[in-house]
Amino acid sequence: xxxxxxxxxxTTSTPGTTPEPDPKTMRSSKPGLKRLLITTTVLFSFxxxxxxxxxxxxxxxxxxxxxxxxxxxxxIKSTPLRFPCTFHALxxxxxxxxxxxxxxxxxxxxxxxxGESSQCGSCNVSISVTVQSPDELCSETFPSTCSYxxxxxxxxxxxxGLDDEVDESLDDxxxxxxxxxxxxxxxxxxxxxEGDGGDEVKAVVGKRRHAWIVGSGLEERYGEVVGRVxxxxxxxxxxxGREEGDSIRGEFMPVGSDGRLVLSFSLxxxxxxxxxxxxxxxxxDEGLLAPVTKALAPIAxxxxxxxxxxxxxxxxxxxxxxKLQSYIFRTSDLPFFVxxxxxxxxxxxxxxxxxxxxxxxVYIPSGKECPLHLQLPNGEISKTNGFISPMWGSVIVWxxxxxxxxxxxxxxxxxxxQDLEQIVEVFLGQFRQLFGFxxxxxxxxxxxxxxxxxxxxxxxxxxxxxxxxxHTCFNLHSCATTLGSLSRLVxxxxxxxxxxxxxxxxxxxxxxxxxxxxxxxxxxxxSSASSSREARSLAENAFFxxxxxxxSYFSYEHCFAVYSPFFxxxxxxxxxxxxxxxxxxxxxKAKYLTWLTRKKTA
Amino acid sequence: KKKMKNLTLVVMLLCYSFASSSGDTTxxxxxxxVLVCTSRFWFNYRHMANTLSLYRTVKRLGIPDERIILMLxxxxxxxxxxxYPAQVFNNENHQINLxxxxxxxxxxxxxxxxxxxxxxxxxxxxxxxxxxxxLLSDEGSHILLYMTGHGGDEFLKFxxxxxxxxxxxxxAVKQMKEKRRFKELLIMVDTxxxxxxxxxxxxxxxxxxxxSLKGENSYSHHLDSDIGVSVVDRFTxxxxxxxxxxxxxxxxxxxxxxxxxxxxxxxYYRTDLYQPHLSxxxxxxxxxxxxxxxxxxxAYHAFSNRISNSKIKxxxxxxxxxxxxxxxxxxxxxxxxxxxKTEKQKCPxxxxxxxxxxxxxxxxxxxxxxxxxxAVMILVVMVSSSLL
Numbered sequence: 001x002x003x004x005x006x007x008x009x010x011t012t013s014t015p016g017t018t019p020e021p022d023p024k025t026m027r028s029s030k031p032g033l034k035r036l037l038i039t040t041t042v043l044f045s046f047x048x049x050x051x052x053x054x055x056x057x058x059x060x061x062x063x064x065x066x067x068x069x070x071x072x073x074x075x076i077k078s079t080p081l082r083f084p085c086t087f088h089a090l091x092x093x094x095x096x097x098x099x100x101x102x103x104x105x106x107x108x109x110x111x112x113x114x115g116e117s118s119q120c121g122s123c124n125v126s127i128s129v130t131v132q133s134p135d136e137l138c139s140e141t142f143p144s145t146c147s148y149x150x151x152x153x154x155x156x157x158x159x160x161g162l163d164d165e166v167d168e169s170l171d172d173x174x175x176x177x178x179x180x181x182x183x184x185x186x187x188x189x190x191x192x193x194e195g196d197g198g199d200e201v202k203a204v205v206g207k208r209r210h211a212w213i214v215g216s217g218l219e220e221r222y223g224e225v226v227g228r229v230x231x232x233x234x235x236x237x238x239x240x241g242r243e244e245g246d247s248i249r250g251e252f253m254p255v256g257s258d259g260r261l262v263l264s265f266s267l268x269x270x271x272x273x274x275x276x277x278x279x280x281x282x283x284x285d286e287g288l289l290a291p292v293t294k295a296l297a298p299i300a301x302x303x304x305x306x307x308x309x310x311x312x313x314x315x316x317x318x319x320x321x322x323k324l325q326s327y328i329f330r331t332s333d334l335p336f337f338v339x340x341x342x343x344x345x346x347x348x349x350x351x352x353x354x355x356x357x358x359x360x361x362v363y364i365p366s367g368k369e370c371p372l373h374l375q376l377p378n379g380e381i382s383k384t385n386g387f388i389s390p391m392w393g394s395v396i397v398w399x400x401x402x403x404x405x406x407x408x409x410x411x412x413x414x415x416x417x418q419d420l421e422q423i424v425e426v427f428l429g430q431f432r433q434l435f436g437f438x439x440x441x442x443x444x445x446x447x448x449x450x451x452x453x454x455x456x457x458x459x460x461x462x463x464x465x466x467x468x469x470x471h472t473c474f475n476l477h478s479c480a481t482t483l484g485s486l487s488r489l490v491x492x493x494x495x496x497x498x499x500x501x502x503x504x505x506x507x508x509x510x511x512x513x514x515x516x517x518x519x520x521x522x523x524x525x526x527s528s529a530s531s532s533r534e535a536r537s538l539a540e541n542a543f544f545x546x547x548x549x550x551x552s553y554f555s556y557e558h559c560f561a562v563y564s565p566f567f568x569x570x571x572x573x574x575x576x577x578x579x580x581x582x583x584x585x586x587x588x589k590a591k592y593l594t595w596l597t598r599k600k601t602a
Numbered sequence: 603k604k605k606m607k608n609l610t611l612v613v614m615l616l617c618y619s620f621a622s623s624s625g626d627t628t629x630x631x632x633x634x635x636v637l638v639c640t641s642r643f644w645f646n647y648r649h650m651a652n653t654l655s656l657y658r659t660v661k662r663l664g665i666p667d668e669r670i671i672l673m674l675x676x677x678x679x680x681x682x683x684x685x686y687p688a689q690v691f692n693n694e695n696h697q698i699n700l701x702x703x704x705x706x707x708x709x710x711x712x713x714x715x716x717x718x719x720x721x722x723x724x725x726x727x728x729x730x731x732x733x734x735x736x737l738l739s740d741e742g743s744h745i746l747l748y749m750t751g752h753g754g755d756e757f758l759k760f761x762x763x764x765x766x767x768x769x770x771x772x773x774a775v776k777q778m779k780e781k782r783r784f785k786e787l788l789i790m791v792d793t794x795x796x797x798x799x800x801x802x803x804x805x806x807x808x809x810x811x812x813x814s815l816k817g818e819n820s821y822s823h824h825l826d827s828d829i830g831v832s833v834v835d836r837f838t839x840x841x842x843x844x845x846x847x848x849x850x851x852x853x854x855x856x857x858x859x860x861x862x863x864x865x866x867x868x869x870y871y872r873t874d875l876y877q878p879h880l881s882x883x884x885x886x887x888x889x890x891x892x893x894x895x896x897x898x899x900x901a902y903h904a905f906s907n908r909i910s911n912s913k914i915k916x917x918x919x920x921x922x923x924x925x926x927x928x929x930x931x932x933x934x935x936x937x938x939x940x941x942x943k944t945e946k947q948k949c950p951x952x953x954x955x956x957x958x959x960x961x962x963x964x965x966x967x968x969x970x971x972x973x974x975x976x977a978v979m980i981l982v983v984m985v986s987s988s989l990l
Binding site: 250251288331334335336337338340341345346348351352353374376382383384386387388389390391392394421422424425426428429430432433438439440441454455456457458481482485488489543544545546548549 | 628629631632661664665666667668669704717720721724725726727728729731733736738740741742777780781850851891892893894895896897898899900901902903904905
């Protein structure tokens with residue numbers, strides 16, 4: 001570095017005069033500030049540019065509402081979602097009963113059956129009772145939720161005729177009841193006159209939301225009647241006739257995470273050299289399956305497809321039974337029945353990556369194994385010849401009418417419409433099983449059995465209510481856990497890019513979840529089910545967004561490694577220069593000050 | 603056979619009871635296999651053969667193609683250096699052709715990357731990726747993850763260009779567990795220093811088997827002088843020797859001990875994250891296909907009622923019809939009235955066209971009619987042109 005400041009030439013110190021200032025310790029002129037200013041200006045410009053650089057390499061992260069996500073998961077975990085339900089009991093032909101007392105007894109019975117735990121999807125029950133005496137005078141509990149016109153249901157004429165007709169007429173009677181919030185479920189207990197049919201009590205649950213118990217001499221069996229009424233309310237209307245524990249089992253919720261379900265029907269001709277069967281699937285789809293898919297619309301977006309396959313042998317073995325004159329396969333063979341190597345079932349082109357596919361297979365055995373029947377462990381032959389596998393689908397073995405092969409060439413046949421209807425009835429039973437219901441239309445308990453009327457839509461309305469409630473619970477729970485996982489993941493990787501799309505989906509998912517919760521509290525079962533389904537699918541879309549890959553985020557080390565070759569050498573020099581200038585200035589300043597003090601003292 | 607089946611039933615019950623006693627309420631629904639070969643180039647033939655042997659075993663024991671994701675980083679069967687085109691062997695006796703006629707490779711060649719592998723595990727695919735390339739497991743699935751190739755301390759080499767680190771794998775498994783994509787996971791790795799790849803695993807329900815410890819190499823089994831390269835690795839060879847004796851009804855347990863002298867390395871089992879004891883875990887837990895089945899007791903007679911209802915409606919006399927029927931009749935007549943009204947409001951021109959259309963439909967021999975009309979047209983043209 002060149003010294004540009006003036007410094008006096010070194011002179012010898014003459015005796016007697018004041019000693020000349022030593023250039024190493026003193027200087028006579030004030031040191032200049034130019035160099036310091038230049039270097040510090042450059043350094044300062046570097047430093048002032050640093051925030052701009054930082055901003056330009058900032059990772060774009062859409063702001064996720066972490067607080068809302070946490071509050072949603074806490075809310076769902078702490079308070080299980082309950083739906084408002086109204087239960088109305090109508091006693092016909094009871095002389096001496098006080099409706100309020102009846103109501104408290106039914107409430108006790110209901111509480112006993114529901115137990116202490118309130119699981120998600122259960123009902124917030126409000127009970128009302130109306131009693132109609134034999135003289136057609138009514139008394140009801142206050143406040144009356146149902147404007148039941150006294151005397152419409154006649155004690156003697158009730159129950160005559162088919163159960164379906166009774167169901168329809170009951171629907172007319174209660175059709176005017178709004179029932180407050182939530183849906184209203186009603187049980188009609190009719191105490192007929194003595195000697196009408198002996199002691200038997202008939203209990204039927206209808207297709208809508210009504211049930212009736214008909215019997216004679218019921219006033220004496222008062223406790224039993226109240227017990228049965230509570231049982232209908234809790235076990236049938238609230239739980240759907242299924243026995244389940246506390247947890248909602250995910251294996252009976254076959255709905256994909258995008259809210260779609262594909263039903264894939266396959267007709268398997270195991271040996272087309274013997275016979276070939278075909279079916280008119282269009283008829284089944286339009287006539288018999290369309291009501292079912294429409295009924296389940298709030299729960300899942302169902303689409304149906306079908307195919308016919310050939311050369312599809314099964315992989316388990318069957319044996320000939322002389323007594324039954326047919327080939328038998330047992331329940332122990334069932335896990336090995338589906339020959340996945342040769343049954344190319346999963347060929348759906350319409351299902352997207354996250355939909356759920358359920359396979360419904362109709363298996364037509366070959367000539368060597370015809371007729372093929374399923375033998376249950378107790379030795380009986382199965383009536384349906386079919387089985388399900390949860391989350392996979394179901395299989396029905398259908399035997400052709402006659403097992404003789406007519407001629408050498410294989411015969412091409414169509415399955416007749418009556419046979420098709422029978423097959424579809426078994427399918428509906430299996431479909432119900434896959435959703436957790438029983439395939440048969442009866443519910444039995446210790447107090448008695450209840451006949452359940454089957455509905456053309458595959459599920460009765462109260463069963464659809466149960467499904468809506470359970471699915472709302474499951475979807476909300478799944479949505480909350482997914483969003484929780486997403487927020488934990490995002491927070492653990494602070495330098496991962498979060499696109500706007502993900503932020504939007506999270507926002508909409510939270511909104512849909514809140515809507516589902518508010519719908520649930522207002523009693524709209526199907527609307528809460530569909531908004532919870534939307535919440536879950538949006539949460540899954542956000543979580544499974546392809547851009548959230550931990551491999552492709554920019555860690556701090558990466559950032560440092562990329563930018564340091566540009567800035568470190570230059571920055572090093574600039575900083576060093578400024579420091580050096582600063583040190584030099586201080587030195588020169590000190591020198592000047594000592595010279596000044598010397599001058600003063602001299 | 604009957605005894606075998608009884609044993610299987612007992613084993614399945616045992617499995618089920620173990621699964622329920624381990625505190626997990628989900629049932630075992632299906633088995634998946636993700637088989638990854640990460641090496642390319644001809645001299646890594648044995649890695650391809652390893653993976654294909656395991657693919658064949660897993661298929662033979664019952665897992666279908668739709669539940670297997672096979673990732674092969676290079677093509678040995680159709681490699682120009684392959685003396686036996688379209689054939690891949692894992693033994694010098696050439697008895698089994700691994701590349702038979704039923705091999706479905708899901709990710710091939712350069713598609714086998716760390717990113718795609720992690721996408722398969724975590725499920726984060728682009729929307730257009732087909733279902734056959736996705737791991738569509740659910741919370742009841744048992745997944746077998748087998749990886750082979752060249753590896754080192756806490757990494758596994760992919761395609762000679764990138765690495766899969768142990769923390770990436772652990773992270774992916776953690777995300778899978780959080781999203782409940784598996785019930786139990788068995789990771790088998792056949793590379794050098796394979797055990798180090800499991801160092802960062804934390805998720806419960808994971809069982810890991812590595813072919814060698816830190817600092818040890820995994821060796822190939824033998825060299826096939828005909829093909830010119832080694833055809834199988836030791837760890838995989840002894841594993842296959844065990845499986846070849848099994849079929850889908852067997853109930854052998856996973857508690858296999860590998861002889862370190864034969865392997866020339868120490869096989870490592872990481873069992874601290876896996877609750878059931880190894881000797882109680884049947885092989886079909888991961889390697890076979892087990893379906894949980896429930897018998898359908900009865901059909902749902904929704905339609906027999908409908909038939910009887912319609913019959914009864916036609917039988918009942920008029921005055922016994924319920925109110926609803928009357929309502930329906932009114933509604934029907936309303937509809938008819940509306941139809942009449944709309945018909946009257948229709949354009950007369952379109953009516954005429956519809957009439958003409960119907961008449962034309964009724965004509966039997968349309969062809970002669972057309973021919974006749976063409977003849978008439980030609981006549982008209984001639985006449986008019988002559989007049990002009």
